[in-house]
Amino acid sequence: MNIELKIEGMTCGHCAARVTSALQSVTGEPVSVSHESDSADISTGYWLDPQEIETAVAEAGYRVTEMIFTGEVAIPVSGMHCQNCVRRVSGLLEDAGLTVTDSDLQTGRMTVLGRFNPVQLTGTLAQAGYEVMAETSDNTAQREGKAADTLKAEHQPVAGGAAAVAESRIVNLAIDGMSCASCVTAVERALRETPGTTEAVVNFAGESASCETSATLDELLAAVAAAGYSAAEMTGDSIAEKEAQLASAMRGTWQRALVALSAGAVLMGGMMAGLLPDVGQQLFWIPVGTGVLMVMIYAGGRFYRGAWTSARHLTATMDTLVALGTGSAWLYSMLIVLLPDSFSGLARHQYFEAAVLILGFVGLGKGLEANARGRSSLAIRKLLDLQPETVTQVTAGKDREVPLDDIREGDQLRVKPGETVPVDGEIVSGHSAVDESLLTGEPLPREVSVGMTVNAGTSIQQGSIVIRALKVGEQTALGNIIRTVRLAQNSKPMIGRVADQISAVFVPAVILLAMTTAVVWGIFGPAPRLDYVMTTALAVLIVACPCALGLAIPMSVMIGIGRGASAGVLFRNSDALQAASKLDVLVVDKTGTLTEGKPTVVSVHGDTDAVLTIGLSLEVHSDHPLARAVCDYAREAGAGTKVIDGFSETAGGGVEGTLEGIRVAAGSLRYLQSLGMRQVREGPDVSGSAVWVGRGERILGCLELEDRVKHDTAEALAAIRKLGLKVVMLTGDTADSARKLAQQLQIEEFESGVSPTEKMGRVRTLQKQGYKVGMTGDGINDSLALGAADVGFAMGGGADIAMETADVTLTSDSLMSVVKTLQLSRNTMANIWQNLFFAFIYNAALIPVAAGVLYPVYGLLLNPVYASVAMAASSITVVLNANRIRIA
Structure with a gap:
């Protein structure tokens, strides 16, 4: 069910935050509040008492003027004692335009579907002698338990132990x-x-x-x-250990491949030079065959172990193909050596050199592949490297080195120039310039001082600071980024799931094809048939490459998502990466997305000196965003402050006090008028926000404020249009303000005065018209639309609920991050299609060649050794192509 509220008295984001907090204390559910459209939206599965909602908003200093429930909800009704009561209540509900979908006399619940005013509905039922209960025990338990369950899940230890984990x-x-x-x-x-x-x-x-x-x-x-x-x-440590193990394993892989290639080269060279005796010379070939077997065990042990494990579990893998191919080649060759009289003429060709050369080339390919694959985890490695092992803790004025794992929230840490900030914290002393480029992609350092926050993973460029830890470990912004990137890299786009289904039957199909090839050549092939059977069947087993299919998508996804993380673009999963490549409409919010979200005074109307002096004297006592903007401007203009007596602040209205015995006030025009102040002459034409100032019974004038457009917004919008996307602006701001900005940024389609629910509706309308819609926003009021869009982009510094709802989180608040996301997603998906093309075309072309389709016309067969080279080359091609994303 969705609850829509109209709320009177909100003037800014500060007001919206207060209303959000008040509503969440009652509902325990996600709440979307917009001061621009004077609205709030609550999405819930329970009945909520309308009186309780109104009271919570009123206690925050605002007023609910309208409340509408929409959807399906179970209403807890008391006073029903029999089925006649149920029928009567059902009739009342249906008369109110609702559809009764279920009724339960035992629990007293009437489930209805429709759109209604809950205050009027409860009044109608009360007049008939039935009361809608304010709360039910089930609802209370569920709502109170939701937060507790979330908290327990976040702090549940991952390691296994004696007790099973419930969450x-x-x-x-x-x-x-x-x-x-x-x-x-x-x-x-x-x-x-x-x-x-x-x-x-x-x-x-x-x-x-x-x-x-x-x-x-x-x-x-x-x-x-x-x-x-x-x-x-x-974990971070296990990744480091795995990298060390990988480096060691790669050295072993190179060594084993070198041994196999050397042995194979000696045998092949001897055969080509005519230096080796006939295979009937058992005293020579039995030791050679035994030596080849030893080389095969050394160079190909991992393939044979893997094949044996697969066989035990009734599966087949690439190891199965290599083991069958090389094992068959060695066994066939040894049979020729031990029973030479059983094979005639050309059928006495042995494959010892092929067996070891195949293992050598496949091993060489695996080494090159592993080396390139290792670079795909660079993004995670770079992020982990931003976490120092030890930090400087400040205790009783003294510094001491302690492990980072020992730090808890509230501890104070000293960070010196050149060091990395280890936790999310608030600066308690010192000032510095902070390099945030590895987290946000922003190249310019940010100036920070006491009271400001810094994030783990950023580096201090100059000046030592002391911070108080606010979040540590996985709870920091850096920890969240690492977790998000890791999950996204391991996820699969829809196309990947299809490829996996194909790969799952690929190896059994190849084995069946090799057996069919052997049978066909055994029946219809020319003499010596056994030689042709071995050559073609072995080539089919070796040339088929499930590795290329298995690597085609995850390699591109890992590198694409990793590169995104380096640029401050965090994909929730690879489906978001795929969906972003298909967008053709981008819906943008105004405040905080196109504009800075920070109001500044652009002009003063009326008695300038009096407006600035009184405004500064009053607003210096308030922490409202508009008050800060007024104070900054007044100070820059040289205004001074005077003593204010009896200061008071009205939420959503303004501030007042007494100056030299006369009442003065600053705030909205409606607020000043409620105090009995009036304009002597016709007021100025103000299209945007304004803080009005009055003294006695007279309004002196106002300060007009404007939210400035971000410096790169116009450039970003031009780039988005160049990518072929249509831009639509939806804002809760006034029509004049929206029109002015749309003209400035050349946005042809825009709509003003749009509530959060209406934004979601507009997104769905565009989707019904056949568009793939992206939504960009940063506030609580954008969360519904972000969730409804095909891809939701949450801008950096935005509300937590917006980031939880979005498919892509942008650590920067620049719209250019959206451009980077669109370009990266298109490049990555193009790379995936290229890899799939290489993998499928390779197998589709070479498996028939290996089976001998060219022999009847051209007399050509694929040598199994060359098949192993081609197999290795296919995987390497896919891996190298995926790495092109880094430079695209």
Whole structure:
């Protein structure tokens, strides 16, 4: 159900924040409040007492003038004792234009669907002798428990232990032992089948998994192990360890590949030079075959172990193909050596050199692939590197070095020039310039001083500061970014799920095709048939590359999302990345998105000196945003302050006091008029916001304020139009203000006076017209539209609820970040399609060639050794192409 409120008395974002706090204390639900349209929206699944809502708003200093409930809700009605009562109440509800969808005499609930005024409805029922209860025990428990459940989920330990975890949370795992997309399917199945797991996504390129689960860590690790792979919880330390293990493993991979290639080169060179004896010379070839087997075990042990594990679990992977191909080549060659008389003529060709060369080239390809894949996690690594291991804690005026993990909220830390801020905190002493480029993408440092906040991951350029920790660990802005990037990199776009389904049956299909190829050549092939059978079947097994299919999408997604994070663009998941590439309409909010969201005085009307002096003297006692703007302007104009007696402030109205025995006031025109002040002559034509100033019974004039356009807004809008998107502005501001800004920024389509619910409606209307709609906003009043859009962009510094609703969070408040997002999403999706093309075309073209389709016409067969080179090249091509996103 949605609750729409019209609220009187709000004049700015400060007022909206107070109303939001008041409503959330009553509802326990997300609330969207707009001072521009004097409205509020509440989305809830429960009946809320309208009297309680009105009281909460009134206590905050404002007034509800209209309240409408829309949707389906169960109304708790007392006084119903029989089915006749139920029928009578149903009739009253239907007379009010509502549809009764359910009735429950035992619980006293009447479920209705429609749009109605709850105050009028409760009055109608009261006149008939029935009372709508202010609250129900079930609702109370659910509403009070919601916040507690959220808090417990946020602080639930991830590590497994003796007790099972009741709440679902996100667990990130590092997976070892995967060789292709078929492995991804096996690990995902194992995790999803673990009791308590609602979702599991495995990333082949990142060798990682993300699970939403209530299972313990031990249960998850056991499930992965049962599927034939190993796993460990992924933390900052585990990532560093994994990188060290990867470096060590790559050295081993190079060494094993070199040994295999060297052995194969010696055998091939000897054969080509005619230096090797006939295969009938068992005294020579049996030791050679044994030596080749030792090389194969050393160079290809991981493939054979992986194939054995897959076979035990009744699955097939790339390891299966390599093991079958090289194993068959060695076994066939040894049979020729041990039973030479059983093979005649050309059929006595052995494949010892092919077996080791295949392992050498495949291993070489795996090494190059792993090296390139390692760079795909650079974004996470850079973010983790922003967290120092030790910090300087200030205790009783003394500095001491302590581990970062020991810091708690409220601790004071000293940060010196060149050091990284370790936590989110408030500056308590000192001033500095802070480099925030790695978090926001903004190149220019920000000047900070006492009372201002700094975020973890930013660096101090000059001047030492002392900060009080507000958020630590994963709760910091940096921790949230790392968590968001990691989850997004492990997620799969819709196209990725389709590719996984294809990859899951790819290896079994290749094995079946190799067997079919062998049978066909065995029946219809020329002599020596066994030689042709081995050559073609082996080539089919080796040339097929499920790795390229498995890497095509996750490599591009990881690098694209990682590059986005480096530029201050945080995708919620890869579906958002894919959807952003298809947008053709961008809906923008005005305040805080196109403009700075900070009012400044642009002109003074009336008795300038008196307006500035009285305005400054009064507003210096207020913390209202408009008051700060007035004070800044008055001080710059050289105005002084005078002593104000009996100062008071009216929320949503203004301030008043006594100056030299005469009442003075500053605030809205309506507020001054309510105090009995009047304009002597016709007032100025003010199209925007204004603070009016009065003395005695006379209004002296006003200060007109304006929210200035951001310096790069016009450039960003031009770039968005160049990308082919239509721009639509929706704002709750006045028609004159909206028209003026639209003309200035050349926005052809705009609408003013739009409430949060109406913004959502406009977005849905555009979608019904066939548009893919993006919505950009930064405030609570934008959250409904952000959620309704195909892609919601939450601007940096915006409200938490806006960022929770959005698909993309922009750490910068510049609209150019939206341009970067659109360009990056299009480049990444284009790269994904290129990779899929390479992977599918490669397999579609070379598997038939390996099977021998060119032989009848051209007499050409694909040598299994060349097939292994082509297999390695396909994976490397996909990985290198994905890395082009870094420079696109």
